Amino acid sequence: MDKILILDFGGQTTQLIGRRIRDMGVYTEIAPGDAPLSAELLRDVKGVVMSGSHYSVNDADAPQPDKSLYRLGVPVLGICYGLQRMNADHGGVVEVASTREFGRSRLKYRLSHPLFKDVPEGFSSWMSHGDSLLTLAPGLELIAESENGLPACVAASSGNFVGIQFHPEVSHCEYGNTILKNFASGICGARAEWSVEYYLEQIQETLRARVGEQPVLLLISGGVDSTVVGALLLQTVDPALVHLMYVDTGLMRKGETEEVTENLKHLGAQHLHVVHARDRFLDSLAGVSDPEEKRRIIGDLFMTIQDDEVARLGLTDAFLAQGTLYTDLIESGHGVGSKGAVIKSHHNVRSPLVARKREQGKIVEPLASLYKDEVRRLGTRLGVAESIIARHPFPGPGLAVRILGAVTQEKCDILREADAVYIEELKRRGLYDQIWQAFSVLLPIQSVGVTGDSRHYGFVLALRAVASADGMTADVFPFPMQDLLEISSLITNRINQIGRVVYDVSSKPPATIEWE
Numbered sequence: 129m130d131k132i133l134i135l136d137f138g139g140q141t142t143q144l145i146g147r148r149i150r151d152m153g154v155y156t157e158i159a160p161g162d163a164p165l166s167a168e169l170l171r172d173v174k175g176v177v178m179s180g181s182h183y184s185v186n187d188a189d190a191p192q193p194d195k196s197l198y199r200l201g202v203p204v205l206g207i208c209y210g211l212q213r214m215n216a217d218h219g220g221v222v223e224v225a226s227t228r229e230f231g232r233s234r235l236k237y238r239l240s241h242p243l244f245k246d247v248p249e250g251f252s253s254w255m256s257h258g259d260s261l262l263t264l265a266p267g268l269e270l271i272a273e274s275e276n277g278l279p280a281c282v283a284a285s286s287g288n289f290v291g292i293q294f295h296p297e298v299s300h301c302e303y304g305n306t307i308l309k310n311f312a313s314g315i316c317g318a319r320a321e322w323s324v325e326y327y328l329e330q331i332q333e334t335l336r337a338r339v340g341e342q343p344v345l346l347l348i349s350g351g352v353d354s355t356v357v358g359a360l361l362l363q364t365v366d367p368a369l370v371h372l373m374y375v376d377t378g379l380m381r382k383g384e385t386e387e388v389t390e391n392l393k394h395l396g397a398q399h400l401h402v403v404h405a406r407d408r409f410l411d412s413l414a415g416v417s418d419p420e421e422k423r424r425i426i427g428d429l430f431m432t433i434q435d436d437e438v439a440r441l442g443l444t445d446a447f448l449a450q451g452t453l454y455t456d457l458i459e460s461g462h463g464v465g466s467k468g469a470v471i472k473s474h475h476n477v478r479s480p481l482v483a484r485k486r487e488q489g490k491i492v493e494p495l496a497s498l499y500k501d502e503v504r505r506l507g508t509r510l511g512v513a514e515s516i517i518a519r520h521p522f523p524g525p526g527l528a529v530r531i532l533g534a535v536t537q538e539k540c541d542i543l544r545e546a547d548a549v550y551i552e553e554l555k556r557r558g559l560y561d562q563i564w565q566a567f568s569v570l571l572p573i574q575s576v577g578v579t580g581d582s583r584h585y586g587f588v589l590a591l592r593a594v595a596s597a598d599g600m601t602a603d604v605f606p607f608p609m610q611d612l613l614e615i616s617s618l619i620t621n622r623i624n625q626i627g628r629v630v631y632d633v634s635s636k637p638p639a640t641i642e643w644e
Contacts, residue, residue, distance in 0.1 A: 129155050130318040133173045137161035137191045137209055139180030144297040144600050145207065147499050148305055153320030154312045158497075165194040175203040175316030178210025180295065184259050185209065185216045192217070203288040203315045205243075208257055211291030215282065220265030225278060229255035229293075232300065233274040241271045241283055243290055245310050247303040253280065253294035254301040260293070288315075298601050324505045331494050332364045339447055344492060345371045346449040347434060350380075350388030351522045353451030353495060355395075356507040360494055361449060362396050363510060371399040371443060375433055377426070378406025378540060379526030382548040391516060401441065405433055413528060413535040417572075419644035422535070426525040449492040453500060499598045520551075520565045521599070529644040533572030538625075539587075543570040546589050546623045553615045554593075563605050564596035569643050575628045586627020589619060593631075594641055602636040 132149055136142040136158050146156035159169055161179065176197065183190045193213065197204065206214040212222045232252045237244065253274070261279040264270065271281040274293070283290040290311075296304035312318050344361055348354040361370045372392055376385045385402065392400050412425050438444055495503055500521060507517045523529050530547075531539045547568040554560040569590040576585055591612075596602035616629040632643075 129172060129321050130174045131155040131157050131172050132175050132177060132312050132316065132318055133169065134158045134177045134179060135161040135163070135193055135197075135210075136179050137181035137213070138183065139207075139209065140182070141295060141297050141600055142179040143497075143499070144598065145177055145179060145308070146497075147502070147598065148297050148308050149312050150322055152305070152309050152312060153322050154318045155322040161191045161193055163194065165196050165200070170200070173200075173202060174318040175205065175312060176200070177311075178204065178206040178213055178291075180208035180210065180256070183209065185212045185222050186259070198289070201288070203290070203311065205311050205315075206289070206291035207297070208293060208295060211282065211293055212257075212259055212261065214289060214291045215261050215265050215268065218265035218267065220261060220268065221263035222259050223262045224258060225260035227276045227278065228258050229260075229274060229276060229278065230257075231255060233276065233280070233294065235272045235274060235280050235294075237272050238270050239283075241281065241290065242315055243281070243283075243292070243307060243310050244272070245306075245314060247306055247310075251302045253292075253296075254298050254304075255294050257293060290315075299597050300601060324502065324509060327498075327502075328360075328506060328509060331360070335361070335364045335492065335494060339365050339369070339492065341366070341369065343369045343371060343443050343446040344449050345373060345434070345438060345443055345446045347430065348372050348374050348388070348392065349451075349522065349524065350374065350384055350391065351451070352500070352507065352516060352519055353453060353503055353521075355391065355451075355512055355516050356503050356510065357449055357451045357494060358392065358397070359395050359507065359510040359512050367396055367398050370397070371401065371441070371446065372397050373401045373403065373434065373437060375403045375405055375430060377409040377430075377526055378537070379409060379426075379528050379535075380544075381522065381527075382544045391513065394513070401437060403433060403437060405429075408433070409528075410535065410537055410540075415534055417533045419529055422528050422644070423525050426528060445490075447490050447492045449494070452493040452496050453498060453503065499600075501598055518561060520560075520563070520567070522567075523642055529642060530567060531570045532643060539570055542587060542623060542625050543568060543589075546570075546619050546626055549619050549622055550591060550615060553611075553618060557611055559607075559611065562595070563593045564599065564602060565641055566591075566593040566605070568592070569632075584627050586620075587625055588628045588630060589623075589626045590643070591615070591629060591631050592641070592643070594636070596636075596641075599641065600636075602641055604633045604635055607631070 132154055134146050134156055146158055149156045216222050233255045234250050235253050237249045264282055267284055268282045269285050270279055271283050274280045281292045296307040346358055348358055358372055374388050412429055416422055504517045527540050527543050528535050531543055550568050554566055571588040571590055573588055574585050575588055593605035594602040595605050619629055620626055
């Protein structure tokens with residue numbers, strides 16, 4: 129199968145490049161930016177993309193590609209850091225830009241290039257860089273510049289190298305998909321042969337070969353990701369070998385345990401183990417406010433409970449399956465290679481006990497190269513109910529990272545009830561399916577209010593709702609004001625402990641979707 133090889137230098141949107149190109153049907157594979165370009169890695173490669181990075185090419189430890197890259201004879205596209213790397217590697221100069229460029233910038237063409245076929249001049253690109261090209265390397269020429277007069281695209285006057293300073297992979301970039309298609313299908317000539325059906329076939333083959341006749345334990349939350357993994361395991365290996373464990377942490381949504389149990393039975397689970405551990409989690413979290421410490425405690429306790437239950441059930445040598453997505457790996461600094469920055473820890477990625485299982489070769493993460501929308505398509509293909517497929521994402525640590533500050537039983541109960549009102553109203557008003565993710569956050573402050581003729585001192589609740597295609601970037605959902613006002617009123621009327629409701633209007637970036 130024709131493929132585009134993506135070299136990951138630690139950029140936060142590297143996987144988006146692969147996802148955008150895969151959506152066109154062209155297979156992509158991601159490798160560390162400094163990986164040796166072996167014959168195996170280069171098999172069927174029709175083109176190479178060099179990703180962005182949080183590094184500067186002038187940093188002493190800046191990642192560099194295998195120098196044979198420029199002699200492969202296949203087209204190479206450098207994006208942001210990839211462009212700067214390409215320029216520096218050929219003798220050009222990269223320095224801190226006179227004008228930092230973050231966000232939208234319109235481009236002006238200086239020369240024509242097939243990368244911009246059917247892309248009009250003046251389109252709005254998406255920039256995110258502090259360095260710029262001060263001097264072009266010999267043999268490179270300026271194709272386009274930004275509205276600030278900085279180089280936005282350069283290409284080799286003879287050869288297959290082209291670099292762009294902006295990010296066509298993010299949804300904010302106009303004609304981004306056209307530009308990537310022009311490279312992958314046009315310049316590289318790669319054939320469109322990849323699909324979710326193809327991925328399912330490949331991952332099932334991999335699972336059967338790896339798991340064999342050994343038992344597999346899946347810690348299932350009931351959300352989209354773990355449910356899809358459960359369905360995949362039940363349809364790929366002998367269901368008698370699949371053990372599904374649901375841990376009720378006391379940090380779940382309202383009615384979650386009952387709903388999860390029913391869904392898993394519907395999927396054909398033969399071994400379902402429900403562990404009630406609310407008190408253990410709340411006791412461990414007592415007095416802890418730091419979000420990273422919360423995640424560590426929850427992740428470690430999850431794995432401790434798993435170890436205890438595994439021993440009790442006689443599954444010591446079982447594989448541990450997880451619904452880890454590539455966004456989890458990226459935000460935890462565990463993307464491809466070793467150059468990723470940590471945005472926030474995910475308990476199913478950075479837990480020391482998960483690391484131990486990983487070292488033992490006992491981790492199975494069949495969704496680790498997929499994004500949420502791809503997981504949903506895979507789940508539909510596997511026959512998972514639409515009510516689960518369409519469900520908004522829920523963090524592994526649960527309500528603990530939606531309660532800012534210390535976690536208590538009282539705060540969990542307040543947030544659980546308030547969030548249930550919020551989500552129920554979104555569904556009743558036909559808004560739920562328009563939103564990528566919606567949830568409530570209980571703030572660590574109280575504010576004064578008035579109920580009847582009395583002074584009332586109540587909690588502040590923040591509502592969050594975003595529109596997104598993949599979770600890597602997100603815009604605030606533009607609520608009809610009347611709906612927002614009525615939902616706020618319902619929450620404060622039904623949940624006596626809440627005295628004030630606010631709406632979060634932050635996009636991603638600069639914020640993340642979750643608050644912690």
